[in-house]
Amino acid sequence: MxxxxxxxxxxxxxxxxxxxxxxxxxxxxxxxxxxxxQHPRAMMISCCDSRVHVTSIFGADQGEFFIHRNIANLVPPYTSDGGQHGTSAAIEYAVSVLKVAHVIVMGHSNCGGIKGCDEMCCGKAPALDAPTSFVGRWIDILRPGHERVAGIKDDAERARALEKEAVLISLENLTTFPFINEAMQRGTLTLHGLWLDIGEGHVQQYSASSGEFAPI
Amino acid sequence: MxxxxxxxxxxxxxxxxxxxxxxxxxxxxxxxxxxxxQHPRAMMISCCDSRVHVTSIFGADQGEFFIHRNIANLVPPYTSDGGQHGTSAAIEYAVSVLKVAHVIVMGHSNCGGIKGCDEMCCGKAPALDAPTSFVGRWIDILRPGHERVAGIKDDAERARALEKEAVLISLENLTTFPFINEAMQRGTLTLHGLWLDIGEGHVQQYSASSGEFAPI
Amino acid sequence: MxxxxxxxxxxxxxxxxxxxxxxxxxxxxxxxxxxxxQHPRAMMISCCDSRVHVTSIFGADQGEFFIHRNIANLVPPYTSDGGQHGTSAAIEYAVSVLKVAHVIVMGHSNCGGIKGCDEMCCGKAPALDAPTSFVGRWIDILRPGHERVAGIKDDAERARALEKEAVLISLENLTTFPFINEAMQRGTLTLHGLWLDIGEGHVQQYSASSGEFAPI
Amino acid sequence: MxxxxxxxxxxxxxxxxxxxxxxxxxxxxxxxxxxxxQHPRAMMISCCDSRVHVTSIFGADQGEFFIHRNIANLVPPYTSDGGQHGTSAAIEYAVSVLKVAHVIVMGHSNCGGIKGCDEMCCGKAPALDAPTSFVGRWIDILRPGHERVAGIKDDAERARALEKEAVLISLENLTTFPFINEAMQRGTLTLHGLWLDIGEGHVQQYSASSGEFAPI
The missing domain is CATH 1.20.5 (Single alpha-helices involved in coiled-coils or other helix-helix interfaces)
Incomplete structure (x- = not known):
């Protein structure tokens, strides 16, 4: 029962x-x-973290944002293995069925999942390396991002850089989905990368031209 | 770039x-x-649907609910295959790291994912049967629930029953996770099943004693 | 040519x-x-006045508000005379075709149309009394409202009261439309009355329980 | 109450x-x-459609445009019947009181009101033919324009042509107002006809010399 x-x-x-x-x-x-x-104009991919309220920050009412929330706002790369991929299913539904105009990935400061990924990649979290660790295997998605920030010595600085890499990796992976590419080429979909400082209430966005995150 | x-x-x-x-x-x-x-007291598993705002319904502030949202609020069964399971990772993080006291699954009326599952299981949606359909493979999780409502003739009635089965299947699958069972046996975790009527603003909860959903 | x-x-x-x-x-x-x-959630009825920007005040993007603007944000009463009624046509389209959930009437301070109505009703604007005055005949809609404020001696105070009466008269007239009443009885439409102080940026809303306008 | x-x-x-x-x-x-x-320099007559934001397109601040919005941006012909004509009242106020220098009519693509007019004139929308249809009686204004495009076989092409005829009919009707003619003869008022492609963001303007709409 x-x-x-x-x-x-x-x-x-x-x-x-x-x-x-x-x-x-x-x-x-x-x-x-x-x-x-529902006719949402945007899909928001953000973290499960209880401190991240995208509807509040963007004054969104019921019906505006189609929201997928997972650990560390990660998007895995496209695969055609026929497996069960909840994040990919959410993206497919948003883009192919609801035809949203924007997919927005929002990372955030003080992210426990990102900190775990950093510790795992630095060899300090053997439990996350175990094949039975769901969190560990999920944040494997971010390993290519960790390589790009591994040279940063300061732990806090490296974690923050990794939080932003999580947004970039997700954006990169989004472009591996055929239906995302088609919608972008038709000019009916754009991608956006944000990072929120929870404590200071700052939102930064990634600029493709500068290659940096900057305040909005 | x-x-x-x-x-x-x-x-x-x-x-x-x-x-x-x-x-x-x-x-x-x-x-x-x-x-x-963050020290959230509950994990909420709800749908990506833009019309479902659990923080509004339950007056939750920043910091209260650890929220995972996916298509049709589904939880897959436990597996130790070492794969990338976003929903299982979110649950593991909530229960094992954050030690939430409640895991609440909330289904809802007018759910597009559930309607798709019903059509697929009735043989009316061949596109969802394709191995490359992320949505189709994801809602395979609910197939055992469809078997239990397949005898209902009326389409709308069957879809509504299936929306509630999605909550029950997810609750059943939650109890296949070892760390969930351990926490329940320690008396530090309880599971809850809800269903929201979007248009009427009614929330029903599943009662284990009656085996039915009833208004809260 | x-x-x-x-x-x-x-x-x-x-x-x-x-x-x-x-x-x-x-x-x-x-x-x-x-x-x-388009799937707008609300119809906004506001004045043609160049100083009234409802999309700015309410952070609305393309697609959110179906907007009708006329002199003094007036709604005439329902009539079945088969004539050409632009305002009634806009309301019919919003409610019956687009099925908006809200009809919001927004009046404002310093309204030239309202001032003209006050002067006309006080016998100080004979030109507006002429049958060929389009503005005069249009603001005739507000005459019943002027009767309710005619006792106020101070000109500025009376004009301000009349600006709010314009909102109330419009709300009253809205309820004379059969399709408005039906939608309200079905619970799929609500009416809202606002008044904007242009200079101070204050918005007040009419409260049916108190019978007064109060800050939001 | x-x-x-x-x-x-x-x-x-x-x-x-x-x-x-x-x-x-x-x-x-x-x-x-x-x-x-207010001292607006132009009156803008555009559609109620939630997708048409003239202030955004023309970078207009509070105070610049006196804006009338109705179904399908239509101007009825001048009449001296002493009736309640909201559009004519708005035009009279703009030209005779505010003395705007420009009256600009802006039509747009994908216009529901225009599509309704086309269907009504083609005998496919009996509900719009009813004397009690406010939308139907309002778009009667455009019937003379439909006669000029009725020969176009392709539905989408004919609708687009009718959207532009709505601008021309409105411009023609504007010149039937005595105060418009006087202001034009005094050289203090000019008329302008625009058409917006919502999806492509193109604005075309009517050229009296070529008799065609062309990109601006």
């Missing part, structure tokens, strides 16, 4: 508060969304 | 608005979150 | 600047909008 | 963001506009 439990009371109470206020005041919009379907 | 583009101006404008208001009014909390790290 | 002239050079120059920057950086979104059609 | 509702939270949040940034950085200009009144 499934061992599911009732929600904690504080969540039930908050839900009823939401239902009586935010939902009730906007029920017409919720019903429209249900009946007419 | 990476073909990343600058953000659309309206998003930049909105970001600056957020920075000048929400961030500025709460910067002490953002800085605390950055310095002290 | 039509006496149309070429655009002034400064507008041509600005257009080319927009094309080379804003358009180019966002062409994927423009193409998506062209191919997929 | 008026059934007005509070604004959705995301719009309130965005407004506060605008107030704290765009408004605050430019408050001297907003206050000047409020105290000195």
């Amino acid at each position: 499934l061992k599911a439990r009732p929600l904690p009371p504080y969540l039930i109470q908050r839900y009823h508060g939401w239902k009586a206020t935010t939902y009730t005041e906007n029920e017409s919009w919720y019903r429209t969304l249900a009946q007419e379907g | 990476l073909k990343a583009r600058p953000l659309p101006p309206y998003l930049i404008q909105r970001y600056h608005g957020w920075k000048a208001t929400t961030y500025t009014e709460n910067e002490s909390w953002y800085r605390t979150l950055a310095q002290e790290g | 039509l006496k149309a002239r070429p655009l002034p050079p400064y507008l041509i120059q600005r257009y080319h600047g927009w094309k080379a920057t804003t358009y180019t950086e966002n062409e994927s979104w423009y193409r998506t909008l062209a191919q997929e059609g | 008026l059934k007005a509702r509070p604004l959705p939270p995301y719009l309130i949040q965005r407004y506060h963001g605008w107030k704290a940034t765009t408004y605050t950085e430019n408050e001297s200009w907003y206050r000047t506009l409020a105290q000195e009144g």
Whole structure:
């Protein structure tokens, strides 16, 4: 038998508060969304980290962003192995079915997944090297990025550089998907790379012309 | 060269608005979150769908929910094949590193991924059957759930039942992960299954005792 | 022969600047909008006044607001006379075809149309009383509102009260349209009344419970 | 009692963001506009369509364009029937009170109102023929334009031609207003006809000498 439990009371109470206020005041919009379907303009790929709220930062309402969140906002490269790839499935749905105009990858400061990747690649986290470590195998995606920052001596500086590499690796991998390339060539899709400083509330974006992240 | 583009101006404008208001009014909390790290009490697994905002529904602030979002809020079964499993990595990080007390799976009405799964399993969506369909292979996770609702004649009714099966299949698969079982046996983790009616703003939860979803 | 002239050079120059920057950086979104059609979530009814930019105030991008602008943001009452009613046509298209979730009427301070209505109703603007005055006949829509503020002695105060009456009269008239009523009863449409102080940048909204405009 | 509702939270949040940034950085200009009144140099007549932002395309700031937006950017012919004509009122105010130097009519591609007119005139939209259809009666203004393009066989080509006819019909109707003619004869007013391709970001203007629309 499934061992599911009732929600904690504080969540039930908050839900009823939401239902009586935010939902009730906007029920017409919720019903429209249900009946007419979603037409998001952008897909946002960000981290599962509880401190990263893209809808708040960009003033987005229900219906605006199609959001995939995984550890360290990583996109694996395209493969046609017929396996189960949740991130690739989300991207395919956003681009091929919903036809979003933008795919935005947002990395962030103080990222635990990135720190784990740095430690693993520096040989300091044997547990992550184990084949049974889901986190370890997932952040393998970022290994090519680590090679590009491995020369940085300062740990904090190297972690921050690796956080930005995670965005770049994901952007690079996005362009290995045939349907992404086709949409980009048709001029109906653009890619964007962002990095958020959680504590300072700064957002930087990657500029292809300068090859650097700069404040927006 | 990476073909990343600058953000659309309206998003930049909105970001600056957020920075000048929400961030500025709460910067002490953002800085605390950055310095002290995240301590989320729950992991939320929900759909990428742009209409599902769990932080709004449950009044959650920055730092409360560790959120993984994928197509149709699916959790694959545990495997030790050493492959790249983004969803399993997110769960492992939440339970083993962050030690969340709750893993909550939230399905929803009008789900495009679930509708695709229903059509595929009914033989009406050959494109999703192709080995190269990322969406198709991902929603294969739900095939055992479709068998349990296949007898329902009405399309809309069957889709709704399948949306709830997606929650149950995910809960079942969660219990195949050794670290989940250990935490449940230690009494430090509980699982929860929810289903959201987008248009009506109703949330139902699965009750293990009744074996049904009921309003919270 | 039509006496149309070429655009002034400064507008041509600005257009080319927009094309080379804003358009180019966002062409994927423009193409998506062209191919997929518009799905605005709200209809905004505001004044033609050059100082009222609802898209700026609400951070709205191309595709978000269906906007009708006329003198003094007025909605005439429903009529089935088979005549040519531009405002009623815009509302019908927004609600019945586009199925927007919100109709928002935004009045504003320093409104020339409202001032003209006040002068006309106070007998100080005979030119506006003429049957051939398009402005005069248009602002006749607001006469019932003027009766409710006619007792205010101070000219500036009375004009401001009349600006808010223009919003209320429009909201009242909106509810005389059968398709508006039906959508409201189905719970898929809500009405909203706003008033903007141009100089101070304040937006107030009408509260049905208090019967007053209050800051948002 | 008026059934007005509070604004959705995301719009309130965005407004506060605008107030704290765009408004605050430019408050001297907003206050000047409020105290000195508006002195727009041009009236823009464009469609309500959410995808048409003339202020963005022409880099126009608060105070530059007096903007009337209706379905399909149509101007009805002059009439002295003493009725309520919102478009004619807007034009009268712009030309006779504000004394704008330009009246610019801007049509656009993918226009739903124009498509409806084409279907109605081709006998494929009986609902629009009903006397109670506000949209149908409004786009009757364009019937003379449809006669001029009815010979075009291809649907998409005919719709595009009709979009341009909507601009020409409006320009023709503008010259039936006595105050427009007087201002043109005094040399203080010029008319301009534009057509925007939403997806490609192209703007064409009508040339009286060639009788054609050409890129600007």
